[in-house]
Every structure is written in C-alpha cells, then in structure tokens.
Amino acid sequence: MLLIAGALTAASPGAAQARAERTETPVTSASPAAGVTESLVRVKVPLPASAGVRPAACDWLSYLRYRSSDGPAASAEADRILVAQPGILEGAGAFDSVARNTVARAAEQGSHIEFWALDRRSNCLEDRTGIASGDQHTAVDYYYRGKQVEGRTFAGYVTDDRLGWMAKLGIEQTVRDQYDLLTAELPDQGLRKSKVLCGGHSLGGVITGYFAAADFDGDRATTSDAGYNQCAGYFALDTTVSTSLADLSGSIPDDTNLPDIGLGHGAVQAGLDSGVLPRSLSAPVLLNPETMTVLAIAGLGALRDPGGEADLPRYLPSNVNIEATNRFLFSKDTATFLKGSPTVKDFRLTNEAMLGALMDDNSVPLAFLQSSVGFFDGGPVVDKNFPVANGGDQQAGLFGTDYKAIPAQPNGPLYTWRNYDRVGDPDDPGHRSADGTPFTSAAKEVTDIQELARSMAAQPLDFTEQYFPTKLVTDIQLATSPQVKRLVVHPEGLTANPTLTVLAGDGLLAGRAPADLDPVIAEGYQHLDVLTAAPVQNNGLPEPVSTSLAGFARNPA
Template sequence: MLSEVGAWLGATSMELAARNTINALGAHGKRIEWWSQPRRTTCLFDDTGLRAAADARDGRVAFDYYYGNGVVEGHRFAGFHSNAELGWLADVGLARYVEDMHTVLSRELPDPNIRRAKAFCGGTSDGGLVAGAFAAWDFGGGEENAGYNQCAAFLGIDSLISTDPLALQSVPALREFAGLGGGLSYQAQVAALHAGILPVSFTGIPYVEPRFFTLLAVRGAAAHYAPDEETDLHRRLPSDWIDEISTRLAFAGTYADLFGGGNALRDYRFTNTALLGMLLGDHTLNIGPMQFGLGVLDGGPVTAKTVPWPDNPDSPLSAVTGRGPRMVPTDKTALYTWRDYDQLDGIDYAPPGSEVVSIHDLATTLAAAPGDSLGFLDPYFAPRFLIDIQSAFTGTRTGDLAPIRFGDRIRQRPVLTTIGTKSWIGTAAPLFPSDTIYLDNYTHTDVNMAATHQFDSRPEAVSTTITDFILRNLP
C-alpha cells in the first residue's frame, strides 16, 4: 500500500490507519507493507527541538528551543524560513509529487507485473488527488507505462481519485475552452510564483503558517510527556501578531473575543492535554478542515461559540467551522481537563460513539521528530500544489500538467472512495461516485488517526473498509 499524505501532514500522520490496516489484514492471514509517502518539504523542518524533548521527556524543552531562544547541544534555532529563502518551492507541485511517487514504486517494486497485481495506491485528502493524477499520468514509453497500469487498484480516503471531477474532458467544446482559458491562467500563476508576486509557502499567513504548525507539534509533545500537568505554554509564547491572529481564529467564542482580544486563550487554565484538544478538537476548534473528533473539554463550565456563526450541522457553512457544536470555557479559575473519545457519558452535545480519535494517540504522533519517522506535520507545504490541482480539475493540460493524458482509464481499475459523515469534504459529495462509502462520525482528519478500539466494540471503519477492498481485489 503506497499512500500519499494530505496537505500540511507528514508520514507519521497515517500511522494509526496503517497499523490498524496491517493488523486487520493479518487477521485474514495476509501480510502487507504500508508506505506513507511525505513531500520533500518535510525536510525543511528543524527537528532538533522535538528530538531534545524526546530525550528529556519534556515538551517544554522543545518550546524553549523554538520560541524561547533555548540551546540544544550548542545549537540555537535559526528561525523559520522566509519566502525569500524558499524560491525553489515554486517548482514543488503536483508533477514533483507524482514523479516521486513513481520513483518510489518503480524502485521498490521493479517488476511491473508485481506492481499491477499487488500495489495498492492512494491517499487521504490531497494525497488522494495526487494518486488520481498518478493514475492519469503519462510516464513515457507508451500507455503500458501509464500510471493506472502501475497499480492493482486505487484508494481515495476522504478524497477523490480523479483529474476531471467536472467531466470537462468528456465534452470536446468544453475541453478546448477550459484548456485554453485555464492554461493561460495557470501559466500566469506559475510565473507569479517565480517572480515572487505570489508566495511560495504559507509563511506569514495566520493558522497555516510554519510557526503555528510547529507550535502544534510542541503542544503535542507536552501533552504526550505530561498529559495531566497544568501548562503555561499558552502564556509563555512571545508576542507575535501572526500567533495572536492564529490563536484568536482557533479559539474565539464571540466576535468580541475575535476582534477585541477579550477572553483570550491565555486567560484560562488548561492541562497539556486540554490545551491540545482546545486547538484541534471538533467541539472546540473554529476551523473545520483541521478538526479531530477526539473528545471534549472537562473540569469547568463551557458555552456554545457563535463566531463566525452559530453551529448548524445541516448548513453548507459547516464545511468552514465543522458540524459542532463548538464550545469555549467560561471560568477563568477552573483547571480545564479533557475527556477522551471513549469517556463521553453524560455529554449531551457529544454522546458516546460520536468521536473516534484518542487525543493520547494524537499527542504521541505529534511528538514524533521528522528525523525519526518523517514527522506528523509538514509546516512548509507549498501553495504550488494547490495551483496545480485546481488547474488540472478545470481542464489545464499544458506545462507541468501536460502528462495528464489518461484520466478516463482509471475506470479500468478498482477504485475505493470514502467520505467521513462529519468531514467538510462532504459538501462536494455530488462530485463523488455513486458507490462512495460513508464513514460514520469521521471528520476529514479522523481518517488518519482513528483509535484501534472503538465505542461498543465497533470495528474501526477506515482499516476495515480498506481491508475489505484489498481482499476483494487481490489476485
């Protein structure tokens, strides 16, 4: 199984999905290797702080290294990279990912007959889109070497295996029109990246910028090594406007909190685990695509958030803020703790069985240093990929996207498509195939990290679905 990772994520982000699938197939007497393939940008991250935290078993060591001018073995953090240092990211997009995927697959499995019989290719989120482009890619040497002929089957986990979801390529007039207009726009955007008019990374953009993603890894380390200890990391963070905006976007309960700064995150008391949950949980975080279903706040009173709007799970706007309800603490003297996914008795807004990820699993994988396992996060994920995939979807087949030649051939291979019922991807459900499998109570990010043991002894849905698909399609 060769699986491409989603945006801003590294290889370790899929560890639970991989382990659960390996064990599920093992129960059927099958042996599988799971390869999670990250992007080259993962290597930009300085993992010294996370390594030092692992050695000391103390997340504060990582915090001091990245944000407190701390020294580790004589080395001081050089700072986060600026766009001026990262000009080469203008060329790190869909073509680079697809070619890297092909290199790994062909080098590790040099016999094309083995690849066609036993290699299952896919990914989660944007990783599934990469796998879809791989299937349509012309690698030279005739159609026999096209991407769809390199794998036995394809899997889109909360994702879509396609390069033409709007079916523009099936109508000649639309194909020509989209190709001409889209091609000109694509060339202009790529030129703007090279000229520095468009940013080559998300540096400086609140919540998705490298500084904030690194902070999530550090808070994961703190929650891993001292889960129940009261934290002060949210108060010790040096003043920085990007961090301030990022935290307000994630935490604010009202517009007064968002724009006025009242009732700020730093005003409340949390354990390390609760602070991590506050910034990543589907009942606390304001940003839907990044939410994990991993439990709820405990230890003090909470109230429903109203920013940017009150929660309504049936509204298309839930793609932005999640299906909720989202809660914010109200008592500045209470020490807020966290109830894990399997401890939800008596919580009316998150009943037992409605959450699927253990916050302790998430903390453990966030704490992993990239040098050890290529890490959970990829803070320097490049915008070029988003330009490429949007252009490919709207019909561009020029420049780096010219090798997309076999989009319709994916029908010759078995394809698994899944969507979580709490995922923001669900708003695009009309574009998904009719045999799409829906994963009950899974958010977009849950598909990577669902706990092995689910409520009421239910089987874990992602690994079970993948296992059934692989068993049906092995020779």
C-alpha cells in the same frame, strides 16, 4: 531522528546512481497497536539541476514504512503494499494510526501487508530537533529562544526568498516523485502492478488521480510505465480519485496567500519563478510554519504530562502571529475577539485539554483540521460563536457543522479532557448548547487523544506540513490549461483499477459524495478522523476505515 539541514547544492548526480542510495531507520513507538514494525526510509532521488539551489536534504524522498512484525522483511515479499499520498498541509506522520491499525487488522485476517506513508519533498525543510527532544519547554526554547539542542541551533523558519526551487514543485513533479520512489524500491513493474495499492487522504486522492493518468516515459504508446500500471487498485480517504479539486471545495481557507487563479498558468508560473507570488501556502493564523510547530509542541505536553496544568500559552513568547492565532481560536464571540480578552492565558487547562482545544471538532473552527477526540471536562462551558455561530443551516465545508464550545470560567477550575471513550459515561455532564443541542455524543467521538498526540509529536516526520508548495494547488486549479491537461495522458487510468472510497460521515464530502462511488461511510468521523481513529470504537466494533483498507488489500477486485 533525521535532521534536515544541509549544505546548499545546485547540481545533482544522475538518477540511476542516486537511487542506489537508501537509508532505513527503525522507529520506536509507544502505540498500543501490537505486531507492527515502523521505520523511516529515505531514498536519494535528486531533482533536476534546473530546479536550482536547494538544501541537500531536498534531493531525498522520505516515507514511513509500517509492516507486520511477523511478516517478511522485504517489501517485495509482502502480500500487498498500500502507498498513501498526504493531503494539503499534511505530512506522513498524520497516517500513523490508520497505518498501524490497517497492518494489524490485515494480520488478524492472515495477510502480511505494508503501509507506506509518503512525505512530500518540500517537507525536507522542516527541523524537528526541538520536537524530538520530547520535552515541551526544551522545544519552545529551541524554536523561540535560540537555545541549542544536541549542539544544534534553530536556523529560523524558511523565508520565501529561499524557496525558489519550490516554484516548480507542482503536480508533475509530485507524481514523478512517487513513480521514482516506487521504481527505486520495487524495480519489478509486474510486482508493482500486482501488489501496490495507490491512494491518499484529501488532496492525496487528487494526486492519485493524476498519478493514475500519467505517462512516465514520454511515449503514450507504451503503457508499462503508465501510472495505472503501477497499481493494483486505488483507495481514497475522505476524498475521491480524480483530477479535480471540486470534491474538496471549502477545504482551503479564504485568507491563505493562494494567488488569484484568474491568472493563466503562464502568469502564475512567472509569478512563482520571480517570487512575486509566494512559493509556499500559508495563512495569517494557525496555518503557517510557526503555528503548526506549536501544534506539535502541544502534542508533546499531552504525551509527557496529560493531566498536568498547561503553561504553554504563557511559556510561548508573545508575537503577532501567536497572539492572533490564540485570539482566533479562543474567542467565544466576535466581541471577545475584537476586545482580546479573556485570552487563553486566562483559562486553566490540562495539557490534554490544550491539545483538545487545538484539534477537536467541538473547538477548532477549521473543518480540515478537526478530529473527534472527546470534550472539555472539569468545569462549565459555553457556546463558541466565533468565527461562525452555532446552529443554523451550515453546510459541510470550511468550518464544519458541529457545535463549538469553550470553557466558561477564566481564572476558574482546572479544565480537564474527557477522552473519546469516556463520552457518554455515567459521570459525563452531557454539556448542551444554549439552544438545548448536545455538543457531542459517544457516537460522534472516535479518536484517542493520546494516539493523536503520538502522531503529532512522536513521529520522525511531521503530522502537519509547514512548507506546502503553492504550485501543487495552482496546477490543479488550472487543470483545463494546456500545461496541466497534457499531464493527463491516460484518462482511462482513473477507472482502470478497482477503487475503495471511504468517507468521513461528517467530513468534507458529507452528504454530497458522487452517487456512483458506493463509498464506505465512517459515521461520526471528521476529515482527520479517517487517519487518526482508535482501533476499537465506542460501539465496540473495529475501526471501519482500517478494516475496509485491510479487506481491500486482501481482495481489491
């Protein structure tokens, strides 16, 4: 396990020297996907000295490398390499299932490909020591009670006053990081142009768009360094390859600390530099470093003892952040939210049911965090009409459109979890909403809760992103400003290569995808399901996202 703490440094060695420094560490996984080898790769690519003081770990770029176990050991000898940018508040660990499934599917078709899941540079701030212990109680003790794990004590969540170096981590540095990583790992530009497929999930599609249009040597007339000439094709997972956030509208909660974009680019940058504006994006509930750590801890419980009764809500310390998040997630209606009772502590849930309650599309209200992992079992449920009511004419966006449910009996039965592949079985009670609408069906469930738990808790790089650079979003929201427009040097790059677009049938772009995309639609999928879906679906067919990616890798034309 890679530990991320390090001494602060204000100066860096030259890039040419730094790129020679590289580590690759094998990753062991209990995933059922056979024939796939995973490793954690770190390459030293220092930020410029002008970035200022930062942890030494932040001068390294990291990615998870997945390859065919029967294929070549050298990336340059692979048949194709898919390089994926994560979405907003997302880390490399989120790609685990789709990466494994894609590599395995390609091998079945006779191709040995690689899948590189990139981690943004700011993820260097995350401390996974407690999660890496593999034990839920140990993790809580490490992050909340000051107890040591392997001689290490948690230094606390990083406050904004220590994130000055992140004030410049915008779209320009993000695409430069991808270019520097590619050129360090695959020095032959001709090889990159013939073998690399560039893409991403959610915001990663927009980052890919800027990468395709970028110029990296400062000379518009030379194009071997242009972004589009580092890729043989593009892929977009529930997103589009573009330079606009328009297709992802509704994906960012209104209560984040994102600054008012009525300000100009210069004013925003001055605010980030001075610390008047927050350098890292967060929200009061669920979307902040502390609560995103709780998601991974819940994953640990689901892995270690899936059917055991969860004590996580009672074992976690009580503080405003955690209590507000619990109230937001486990209130059946506005009255319950305001009253604060019953709370999640009053319900008996297995560890799997706890994770399902935090991540399933019939429970968690935020669409970009939803996956289709099954449904509550073991007791009666009722409609969850908070923060929005079930039914009506809801449009796909921040809260999604699927009906939400919540256990009905506090201090009652032990609620278990019905995994995706058991929904619709003869013993399924087939829970319905008060208006008679079924909460779910076999066709709407696609992700194995154990695979989701492994992605969240058993990867060396996080599923979520605790410190997302505010500047990355503000830059793209200010795309018409001269400071950002100048980065789109080769607009023709957006269409210079073939593109595969795969959309979640119930995801952020449901029903409103641009007509010219000719996308593959993964029916029943939510926004995260395009990354987490099981290799075989309830209809008996292979998972469509990885199948499409493997086919595209074989023939991008």
